[in-house]
Amino acid sequence: MEKQQTFASAAWTRKGKVTHRERFLSEMDAVIPWSRLVSLIQPHYHQGKTGRQPHDLERMLRIYFMQQWFNLSDPQAEDAIYDSESMRRFARVELDDDKVPDESTILRFRHLLEKHGLTEAIFEAVKDLLDEHHLTLRAGTIVDATIIAAPSSTKNATGTRDPEMKQTKKGGSWHFGMKLHIGTDCRGTVHTVTTTHAAASDISQMEQLLHGEETVVYGDQAYWKQEDREAFEEAGVRYRVNRRAAGGNKNLSQRWRKINRARSRTRARGEHPFRIVKQLWGFTKTRYRGIAKNLARAQTMFALANLYAHRHALMPPNHRCAL
Numbered sequence: 349m350e351k352q353q354t355f356a357s358a359a360w361t362r363k364g365k366v367t368h369r370e371r372f373l374s375e376m377d378a379v380i381p382w383s384r385l386v387s388l389i390q391p392h393y394h395q396g397k398t399g400r401q402p403h404d405l406e407r408m409l410r411i412y413f414m415q416q417w418f419n420l421s422d423p424q425a426e427d428a429i430y431d432s433e434s435m436r437r438f439a440r441v442e443l444d445d446d447k448v449p450d451e452s453t454i455l456r457f458r459h460l461l462e463k464h465g466l467t468e469a470i471f472e473a474v475k476d477l478l479d480e481h482h483l484t485l486r487a488g489t490i491v492d493a494t495i496i497a498a499p500s501s502t503k504n505a506t507g508t509r510d511p512e513m514k515q516t517k518k519g520g521s522w523h524f525g526m527k528l529h530i531g532t533d534c535r536g537t538v539h540t541v542t543t544t545h546a547a548a549s550d551i552s553q554m555e556q557l558l559h560g561e562e563t564v565v566y567g568d569q570a571y572w573k574q575e576d577r578e579a580f581e582e583a584g585v586r587y588r589v590n591r592r593a594a595g596g597n598k599n600l601s602q603r604w605r606k607i608n609r610a611r612s613r614t615r616a617r618g619e620h621p622f623r624i625v626k627q628l629w630g631f632t633k634t635r636y637r638g639i640a641k642n643l644a645r646a647q648t649m650f651a652l653a654n655l656y657a658h659r660h661a662l663m664p665p666n667h668r669c670a671l
Contacts, residue, residue, distance in 0.1 A: 372417075373438040379655050379662040380413070381477050382406055385470055392464045403449050408457045410439045411449060415458075416649050419630035422451040422458070467644040467651075474651040475539060483658050485533040488564040490618030491557045491571055492532070493550045494626065496642070498525035498634040510637045514545040526639060528622075528646055531557030534566070536617040536657065538650040543643040551576075564588055566615040569608075590615070624653040 386406050394402045414435055415425045428435050429448050441448060449457075461467050478484045498513040515524040523546055531540035540557045550570040558565070564586040572592040580587040590608040593600050600608070625631045631649055634642050655662065 367434065369432075370434040373414075373434055375659050375663065375667075376413070376417075376652070376655065377438060378664055378667050379659045380652075381473065382409075384473050384477070385409060388469045388473060389461070389466055392460060392466065403447070403453060404440070407440055408449060408454070411454060412457060412461070413648075413652060414438065415454070416631075416645070416652060417629050421635065422454045425454050426451045461648075462641060462644045467647040471541065471647040471651040474654050477662075478537060478654060478658060481658075481662060483661055484537050484539065485535060486559070486561045488534040488566065489539070489558055489562045490532045490534060490536070490615055491529070491550075491554060491565070491567040492615075492618040492622070493527050493529045493553070493570070494622045495523045495546050496526050496528055496634055497523060497632060500524045510634070512545060512637070512639045513634070514547040516546040525634060526642060529553040529557055530618070530621060530650065531559070532618045532621060534564075534614060534617065536620040537654055538621050541643070541646050541650050543639050543646060545639070566611060566618065568612075568615060588614070620657065621650060621653045624656055625649045629653075 386409065389405060389409065393405050411425055411429070414420065414428065415422075418428065420428055426448065429439055429441055430443075436443070440446075461470075475484070495516070495518065498510050500509060502508055509524070513525050515522050517523075525546045527544050527546050527548060527550075529542045529544065529550065530538050532538050539559055542553050542556050544553065550567075551573060554567075554571055554576070562585055565580060565588060567589040569590045569592040571589045573589075574594075577587040577589070588611050590611055591600065591604050625646075629649065631645070635645070636642055
């Protein structure tokens with residue numbers, strides 16, 4: 349049975365402009381495989397046979413996804429439902445009829461996903477969806493990494509910095525936090541995500557970022573290793589990692605600089621997912637303490653980034669904004 353709209357909601361429907369947020373939420377609503385994701389979480393979700401009835405599972409998942417897109421804490425997510433009509437519609441909430449999940453409920457749902465490894469399951473389910481639509485390439489992998497800052501202040505309840513985070517020097521500046529490592533196909537679709545503290549070398553994650561069916565591998569100079577080049581080529585895999593000058597010589601020959609530039613035209617596609625999660629969705633700083641919680645967030649973010657990157661191919665025919 350369709351819910352009756354409030355007067356404010358009905359007036360919002362008749363407005364003349366479709367906002368950027370409204371269009372974005374409508375497009376993501378259309379391409380996310382809701383039934384598939386809900387079925388993954390359902391066995392772990394409170395069934396409500398006794399006691400207080402739980403909030404609708406799909407509604408909680410929708411709020412969780414909005415947290416990722418708009419970089420919201422648990423209290424901010426609750427406030428956003430009250431403040432924004434487009435976000436209420438995405439969450440399927442009518443203020444007159446529905447109880448808005450409070451910040452504690454939102455936090456418990458996030459902890460449920462982390463406890464049962466469901467963010468990894470969401471990431472894998474999205475990969476399966478893209479495979480079914482023939483939107484992924486298996487022949488090659490691009491490896492890349494980026495630093496996510498963590499609060500360096502000790503003005504907190506424990507009086508300490510996050511013990512799982514470390515600092516590293518990059519570009520003449522020191523950065524404290526963690527690293528996200530990804531493996532993508534040659535169009536920039538993420539197939540593997542790992543996390544380490546910021547001081548870990550990029551190349552330490554090389555093996556974990558490969559799926560094993562590659563015929564070619566791309567990466568920047570941080571991944572160059574002569575022994576790896578020989579091993580890959582012996583296995584029949586083309587090693588297209590940007591070459592680094594040997595020994596103390598920092599200058600590559602003009603020939604190798606030209607080759608590196610040519611390889612970088614493909615390698616740069618592996619940076620596109622970082623643009624989505626960091627620049628568009630604000631994942632530039634850790635929100636939680638510990639590597640595991642931030643890995644769970646990263647798995648969700650890159651699952652959603654894959655859907656966002658392929659949203660036009662996944663969109664149902666004649667889709668129109670209908671939040």
